[in-house]
Amino acid sequence: MSGHGRARRWAVLAALVAVLCALPAVVGALPADDADVPAADLRDAVLASAGVGFSGYAVSAGGLTLPVSDQLPAVADLLSDRVQLRVWWRGEDEQRVDVLTAAGETGVHTDPAGTWTWEYESATAERTRPAPLALPAPPDLVPAALGRRLLSEAADDELSRIGARRVAGRDALGLRLVPAAAASSVAHVDVWADAATGLPLAVEVVADGASAPALDTRFLDLDPSPPPAAVVGFTPPAGARVREGRDVGGLLDEAGSRLPAARLPDTLAGLPRRDLAGAPAAVGVYGGGVTLLVVAPVPHRLASALRAALAAAPDAVADERGTRVAAGPLGLVLVEPPGRGAHLLTGTVTLDALADAAAVLGRAPA
């Protein structure tokens, strides 16, 4: 065999490997077409996309290590893990979102009368009725839904354009929201909206002082046409365990009637109090947009567990103003004024703002 032939063969291999290695970089570097759309108009297009039907595959990566992994494991996993979502969206009240795992899936099928949640590995189908408030669920991580929610109260002067990029093989126009409230712990929220339909294709939430997003959810595939109703609907299969889910609406009503109505100030951490449909009167909600602060009374038994969880958090800040924990942009503090019930303060505000709010609550008359 000649040395020339040998060199030629290895050259063929080297060229093949070089082409294969370069392919992903070449595809990733494809330029996106930007459009001359003002930020406020792009926000309006995003908010008007609620009726756009689509199907797709999205991945969400969360870095919110909530100190409630024992009490609310599903919520903690959703916001702290990499979650693969398969989405079929016909409208706000008719959709299907599957959370995929290596060995199964959890399907959340929403229709106007409620939600079916299918767990493959336990072969369980749970029916839940609609409620005005609910814990975070897989559909909340869908970029289209999250983007609309985060921009829903954005003022014009909080918004700016940040160019365009390719997301899920489509041109996406960038919109940056920088909250105006001084107390906000959110540095900025970037929403990348489909140039053709206004659908948010990617959302990144970056906390104050952080370089990486605390929450990053994006489509990898998107088909902007309404999926068939048969794919979205759900009928429990034969042999499945069927059960009723927790009656959240009833729980909220019960909480509203049982919780002692505390006298909460009109302003906390510089944020005005606001109404939130469905929230019990004893719960105070402050702020707007992506800067929100919630004050909720906590039963004694739960307060003990929460106090221990907060104290055990590795990055807890403890001083005379209380023990405070930040999970990305989300801060938590437990206020226990002597002789009065405990209150949990949580929201997307800085730890200093949280401490100020806790001090005000500690001084407030019962």
Add this chain to the structure above:
Amino acid sequence: MIGVELSKMFRRPRTWTTIAVLNALPVLVAVLLRLTDLAPRPGEGPPFLSAVLTNGALFPLAALAIVLPLFLPIAVAVVSGDAVAGEAQAGTLRYLLARPAGRTRLLVAKLVAVLAFVVVTVVVVAAVGFVTGTLLFDAQPVGGTSVSGTSLTQEELAGRTLLAIGYVAVSMLGVAAFGLFFSTLTDSPLAAALGALAVLVTSSLLFTLDAASPVAPYLPTRYWLAFVDLFRDPVLWRDVVRGLALQGVYVGVLLTAAWANFTTKDVTS
């Protein structure tokens, strides 16, 4: 030459011993499952194993999932690592090359024999799994439930199972290509097999690290479990297609490397 290599592969007792050992683990798992009635908790254990208690016809899939992470790639690495290096170690390689057929044809014949071993092994694991599953558990003759909670007819279930068997076989081709390439580099079959296994262990480890996520889509083990996606409804083709393409790339590159090396190698044994 291909016929000779195939005949050599399947006349060896150790080929069938390897396949038998591979089947022992799923059968043991099935017996334990039948005796204890304890299914793995959600999120734990191989895919489909918890569903086997209600439908034994799914056990071929559980059996494949049980052997897929370790046993099956070890067997494929050992057989493919032995392909050329085994001849060299036994001192028969130079006699094989003395025939006018040429080195490229010998490499192709070895490759075909390894592929046949992969296909036969996967089919036997699935077949033994089916027999074990239907004997030990209740099998639903009317079909089953997809991972997404929809009903599948018996034909749909059988069709998707066949696709899954094919996909698992293709997933092993990358391992076979690594083994065959290393087999052309060394005269030691053990070194070639260990080389292929080292690649797989590295790939499996990197797949679990967040820091390695930029290279994750290119790891040879990345899409192995995507056969589960064939049982979602509608079928999720995304990772299946990527898995097939990735195995194709590895096989293409490594066989080109094996060819580039082997056709000019000095053979002394």
